[in-house]
Amino acid sequence: MSAQKNESFRWLNxxxxxxxxxxxxxxxxxxxxxxxxxxxNSGMPHAYYMILAMLSEAPDRGMRMTDLAELLSSSPSRLSHAIRKLVELDWIRKDADADDGRVTWACLTDEGMRVLVEAAPGHVTTVVESLFDRLTPTQVAQLREISTAMLQD
Structure with a gap:
């Protein structure tokens, strides 16, 4: 691929x-x-696992949909589609906010928690084997430092 020289920005070295x-x-x-x-192993994509995991760590296992979308770096429409599927599976329920009817909460059900607990060991094993077993402790610290720097606004 031929690229024209453009001095208005810096090319990668x-x-x-x-x-x-x-x-x-x-x-x-x-x-x-x-x-x-x-x-x-668990019949779900990684995106569903992450939704369940984030809700499991939230107070009362629930979050506002907008906050969950932001936490997962997901568009609201993409998250809504996934939540619909998870509601059908009875892994999540949607609750209206008591103070603001425009706000919807996603809440992890007991069945969703059971599915997450069952899926977690396999997921963690994949993360360990595919990532952390291949890195030295110094590289793990560097990965965290690099990732944190990338997340700075």
Whole structure:
């Protein structure tokens, strides 16, 4: 691919280009592995697992839909679609906010908690084997530092 020289922005140098491509490939492969393993072992995609996990950690196992979408870096419409499926499975229920009828809460049901607890060991095993077993303790600390820096606004 031929790129025209444009001096109005900085191109990636060779090291940055190699790092960027490795990051994209590694991230995609990890997401694919998580999805594949969760589908195979628990019958759910990784996105559903993350919704259940975030709700399990919330006070009273519930969150405002807008807060959950932000936490998961998801669009409200994409989250709403997933929540509909999870409601059909009886893993989540939707509650209206008592003070503001425009606000909807997603709440983890007992069945959803049971499914999450059952899926968690396989999910964690995949994360450990696919990521952390391949890194030194120093690299784990660097990964956290890099990820935290990327999340800064």
């Amino acid at each position: 060779d090291e940055e280009q190699a790092a960027w491509r490795a990051y994209l490939t590694a991230s995609a492969r990890l997401q694919q592995q998580l999805d594949r393993d969760l589908q195979q």
